[in-house]
Amino acid sequence: QCCWVRRSNFLLFGTTVLYLSFLMLGAYMFWWLEYPIEMQIRDQLRLLKKEFLEVFPCVSDEGLEDLIEKIILANNRGVSAANNVETEPNWSFGQAFFFSGTVITTIGYGHVTPLSRGGKVFCIVYGLLGIPLTLILLTAYVERLMIPTTWFLQFLNSKFGHLYQSFNIRMVHFATVATAIISLFFLIPAAILSYLEPDWDFLDSIYYCFISLTTIGLGDYIPGEGTDHKLRPLYKVCVTFYLLIGLTFMMLLLAVLYGIPQLNLGIYCLLESDE
């Protein structure tokens, strides 16, 4: 089946080495880009504490450290000690709906997390049921969406089939679908988010869309966290639907990519073993 590589295990070994180098390259690049900023923030914090102790001389070092430790502990558990965000609870309906959605899509921002033992057990059970359910449902929608996508490919074939090779037409087809999906689920939402979120610029918003729709979900940018207004629960529910629909179209994009036979041949050689 694979004529140009007989010993596919060597290819797999090579890819594994490449992968480890890629991880180390990432480690080096992130260290190089982020380390100076981290040190800068650390210095600012050290200065902040020093100034606080100077302005309020009655405060003891231990007293301040103890306060800071407890504030950080609570913050890592998702509860902020700052007064300005104390108006709305984390586990309001909108927030809890958003959390449920991010668990079963495996995005998992983790800005709020279950703290009780019951919450953790429920989270496991909920994921066990919800993740397969999400996969099945989104795949069912992708199957439906493949129908017009395939029509479009057939249209391109009937129109340009006598002029260009099948592979080229498939590439044009993929590029068109990709452009549509990137516009609808990255560029337009990013423009809306950079308008709605006070502290996000366009790069932040694109970064948010990318990190979310790849299901990485780092949780450093989350819509509706900065501002605190009445429509926030509704906003959270809308974002949940954006994520679900966006993920469906990301799966559609992958399905179109997998549908190109010439692209998959190389990968097939790597995947298939000699036996």
Next chain:
Amino acid sequence: QCCWVRRSNFLLFGTTVLYLSFLMLGAYMFWWLEYPIEMQIRDQLRLLKKEFLEVFPCVSDEGLEDLIEKIILANNRGVSAANNVETEPNWSFGQAFFFSGTVITTIGYGHVTPLSRGGKVFCIVYGLLGIPLTLILLTAYVERLMIPTTWFLQFLNSKFGHLYQSFNIRMVHFATVATAIISLFFLIPAAILSYLEPDWDFLDSIYYCFISLTTIGLGDYIPGEGTDHKLRPLYKVCVTFYLLIGLTFMMLLLAVLYGIPQLNLGIYCLLESDE
């Protein structure tokens, strides 16, 4: 092809309604389980601030709020103001390697995140290249692992094929593979983690393994964050390999499950449209 449901769109509609109810059930349950604990932590924080102001009467309300806000801002950016964790930077090699690994596996704990514009852009590019590479590499390993797994199924068929139905043998096969994978990648690692991590009990460790190997990656539990010793970079690298190998075996488990034809028929009816 699907005899028992002709109008598959109704089935899809039903599943969508079920899915939305499932999301709302999750929202309700998380709210019910977590809301009281959140309120409790909020009360503790309010008391903590009140006591701090009583013990150190020279501190003004505004001064304290300002300090807390800045500490929380830095903490949300991944930098802790507490003295006891100030010894090792976030972006050491081990940590950055771990971060790279969690980005391209889409786990994305998000306990540290890129702060610079360059870091965010690099994170997008790194994910764009790394996520497909991870998928291809892990799938290649799953293909290799399917060989002994299929041998085992053939062995079961030759031994019990005259006694039991094909479906029952496949279920026993799946159950055996599942038990092995759960033991090797959930129970044993959880036992090791609950021994190594000072604040984790067995439930926390199982919860960590589940949240990680489903790629949800909430980031509330991360190995090697509590303690601060010299082997931490090595520990982080080991955890990265645990995650990569664990994800491979999770994919193997899914591949075995998808291999059961009788199970997939029902799902197939939902996926396939009438046209």
